[in-house]
Amino acid sequence: MHSAFFDKIRGIPTYHYIEEGSSRLHESLSYSTDDILEAKVRTNEIFRCLMHTWGEDEDCRLWHEHDAVMKINQYRAGFELRDIGWNELQDRFCGHDGHLVSLDFLKARILELGRDKEGIVEPGMGRSMLDIDHCILYHYWHPEHDRWLVDNYKLILGGSHKGKEKDFLNGQEWQQLQEEFWFKFKCCPTQTQLQSRVRYALSNI
Numbered sequence: 341m342h343s344a345f346f347d348k349i350r351g352i353p354t355y356h357y358i359e360e361g362s363s364r365l366h367e368s369l370s371y372s373t374d375d376i377l378e379a380k381v382r383t384n385e386i387f388r389c390l391m392h393t394w395g396e397d398e399d400c401r402l403w404h405e406h407d408a409v410m411k412i413n414q415y416r417a418g419f420e421l422r423d424i425g426w427n428e429l430q431d432r433f434c435g436h437d438g439h440l441v442s443l444d445f446l447k448a449r450i451l452e453l454g455r456d457k458e459g460i461v462e463p464g465m466g467r468s469m470l471d472i473d474h475c476i477l478y479h480y481w482h483p484e485h486d487r488w489l490v491d492n493y494k495l496i497l498g499g500s501h502k503g504k505e506k507d508f509l510n511g512q513e514w515q516q517l518q519e520e521f522w523f524k525f526k527c528c529p530t531q532t533q534l535q536s537r538v539r540y541a542l543s544n545i
Contacts, residue, residue, distance in 0.1 A: 358518065361390030362530055368474040374442035377478050384540045386478045387529035391522065392439060394475040402446060403453050405432040438527070440478040445470065479527050486541040488524060492517060493538050 365388055380386045406429055409415050415425030426443055434440050448470055496513050509517070514531050517538075522528040529537070 358390065358515075358522070358528065361528065364393075364473075365390050365476065365530065368476050371471065371474050373476065374444065377440060377442060377476075381478070381533070384481060384537060386440060386480050387533045387537070389439065389477045389479045389527050390530055391526075391528040392477045394441075394472045394477070398441075399449070399453060401436055402429075402433060402449060405429055406450050408432070434480075438479050440480070441475065445475055479529075481537060485521075485525065485537070486544075489517070489521070489534075489538050490541050490545065492520060493542070 377386065381388060406421075409421065409425055409429045409432065412425075412428075415421055415428055421429065426447065430440065430443055430446060433446065452470065493509070496509060496517060514535065518528065518531055518534055521534065
């Protein structure tokens with residue numbers, strides 16, 4: 341998924357994709373969001389990824405992991421997952437590339453995928469009834485992110501044209517830090533989330 345995406349954007353200015361992703365996230369937040377995941381955003385545990393969206397790769401991964409969890413007796417009741425089973429599925433989905441998705445979305449998407457694969461013909465088959473375009477994928481912050489952010493923030497901060505240390509980054513420099521984070525970690529928070537995490541990381545050095 342990552343290699344295909346970067347092949348697609350090769351030679352195209354990064355800021356176009358960042359602006360497009362930021363606009364999509366802003367619009368998505370006007371829809372219903374997951375209270376639990378948004379609470380983790382506010383406490384700087386996770387960030388909303390503006391780079392990744394839901395697609396066929398995510399469908400395949402979700403279906404595969406759901407099938408695996410359904411084979412474990414303690415996670416299911418008959419032909420349905422228990423609550424602990426859904427939580428396990430969410431954790432397993434996240435384990436592939438670090439992305440979290442709302443449990444409500446995962447449950448609804450499994451129902452759609454199940455209908456298709458079982459061959460049940462219903463109105464709208466083959467088209468998602470979910471608003472996939474506005475599905476928000478979240479990603480955990482990690483210590484590696486923090487170390488990289490602090491090092492590169494300080495590097496940019498001390499690199500003024502006159503050789504004097506500055507007190508803050510300007511808008512262009514925050515954009516530079518955001519783009520470099522994107523290419524380093526193949527994932528991207530908004531500038532607001534990036535700034536918040538930098539403050540958090542600096543206060544915990």
